[in-house]
Amino acid sequence: MLAGKTVLLIIGGGIAAYKSLDLIRRLKERGAVVRVVMTAAAQHFVTPLAAGALAHGRVFTELFDRDAEQDIGHIRLAREADLILIAPATADLMAKMAHGLADDLASAVLLATDRPVLVAPAMNPFMWAHAATRRNVARLREDGIAFIGPNVGEMAERGEAGPGRMAEPTEIAEAAARRLAPVEPGPLAGRHVLVTSGPTHEPIDPVRYIANRSSGKQGHAIAAAAARAGARVTLVCGPVNLPDPAGVTVRPVETARQMLAAVEAALPADAAIFAAAVADWRAAREAGEKMKKDGGAIPALALTENPDILATIAHDPARRPRLVVGFAAETENVVGYAQAKRARKGCDWIVANDVSPRSGIVGGVMGGDENQVHLITETGVEHWPTASKSDVAERLVARIAAALGPLE
Template sequence: MLAGKTVLLIIGGGIAAYKSLDLIRRLKERGARVRVVMTAAAQHFVTPLAAGALSHEPVFTELFDRAAEQDIGHIRLAREADLVILAPATADRMARMATGFAEDLAGAVLLAARVPVLVAPAMNPAMWAHPATRRSVATLKADGIAFIGPMAGAMAERGEEGLGRMAEPTEIAEAAEALLAAGGALAGKHVLVTSGPTHEPIDPVRYIANRSSGKQGHAIAAAAARAGARVTLVSGPVNLPDPAGVEVRRVETAREMLAAVEAALPADAAVFAAAVADWRVAAEAGQKLKKDGNAIPPLALTENPDILAGIARRVAGRPRLVIGFAAETQNVIAHAQAKLARKGCDWILANDVSQDGGDQSGIPGGVMGADRNAVHLVSAAGVEDWPTASKAEVARRLVDRIAEALDRQETLGRQENP
């Protein structure tokens, strides 16, 4: 989505400015032309020489530059860009944006921009949480400004942690792709994705779970966003960053996941990649179960709701395309075909989770936790064997197929109802 596009990167002041040099590289890797504006504060942290060497473009720093402003340079910079990124965005800069200040080149460009603007905040957690900053953010979002981050983690200040870290350059680049995907293959579509495991409590300390990492589901959500879709990701407990441009709803249990899925409907397509626990304990203990040296406490199990079947068999509000996953350890195709018929969904993506994913990760549980996957697309039309690939590539291929299927449905609908 960035190939052939011009991205105007405004580097704000703050220690996170060093990440913006890597962001230039990440944007150019995706085929973008990158032009750079640096604030006066940014130049205390990184130099125009470094930014220019990486972007292969002149770096702009002054509003009253005689060479540039003879043709109203700040207007030209704004109009020639397909996207403007402000990274890092300080509390001061966001306050200036929210009130329309244009006292320097960065402010003038941001005020003149009529293209999408993506902001990557970076500041101390106390500054991010301050009511003044919250008001600035609310105003900018109401004005249509897109945000990526901030993220939680360690601060530059010794010993401080919290919400305020600038998103990583790859995350910002992905968000930029998603923002420019308004005309993508899934533009105007709503895609619902579930991801990760569920945790079913036994007592306040213990739970029933599985080895799902959520990597495949999160990759699908990210790919759908890059294709222009509005994406809702319902995620169980995972140790993954939120995909750029995606609305994330976090849950713990299967029943919470079902409620979040139903609340997210209607959707054009739903991809159920989560590894939902089949059972939960019938009666969760209110206190930690203790060993008494005699009997092992009985764990009576009851069945969890079948989210895939419940949505696939809906009469009203069923997504036009419902896709499930089958994680198997034997008879993969046969089990997937049986699941397709039993659940009532349109496609099943089946994989052998006893394999190592082809990346020699050595992770217990094979594909569940690895970075590569080999799947079989099972539908009423037959079985397609996809080669082993990265989970990102599997996601991209699946999203392409979803876009084709939805487009085919719409074409048939127009033919039947001219």
């Protein structure tokens, strides 16, 4: 239950804001002290007077409130709560959270808090399904934000229905209680999990390099999921434009040789997931100065093979983790090539995906927010449905935890 807990309820500006009044009652029934922040848009749907009457306290609405901000009121709100609950959470408010904006009281509180956050989205189905919203939700999940809903149902717009309806107040109150329940040790507690992510950049000269299209999103999602499962996680990461996952030790590298060295330094580990897209080749000789195009002959680019990080670790009996998982990005014969790769590399599992334009993934797998993978093990092939990269990571980490079993 919520007895003795302080819940800071942020009411966003959507028609579902009317449900927030009942939500206050449901939270108080469970023993919570409820403090309320309302956005400017929310006040078009319900009044601070109504919310304050039910919460038995002042409703906070302004970032630059002369009285509240004398002692940095938004910081107090952010730190004095046991849980921050956003209901309804609009597409706009979630976008602000995902991008770290803080231009009003609600978003400033959310950026300043170190407390658990629970989000109850509510919006039109087309807004919920929009690629931008899906990206923001994936980012928030990776940041450790929990969600309740949205549910499927009728919308305020005449004749429209689908996912986007805010969860019912009783559902949200129960989810809040679960969020504050004592934390049980995760299935990977006490384990060390090593993850590689992103591309490598292999220099040709001080300006140019050989690389690939990997964004690092899947590898980062796996590292974040493993950390949430209780593992101590080391993430060896090539050049990406992603924030570091919460609770993860990150070792940034540039080249394949640097990645191998960082992986070897991070061992021993209970499990290693090699999700990085390592360049197969590098320039045999890196030019010390920028190679100039002077109208003469095109310079020959001699290549040499990079170290095979997956095979190196998988075939090393002294340092090999108990479970070694590789990735295979293919454009044809996905399962067949991945099965051959698993045998050749000596790893336990291969996660294979189709990165061709034919994959059917909106925005493409490499750089996109969704994935559709095949898990290839010694015993067979599992074909997983298309899902967000965060969901793929959660499912893979659950399988890893089951394979490792309880810590002895």
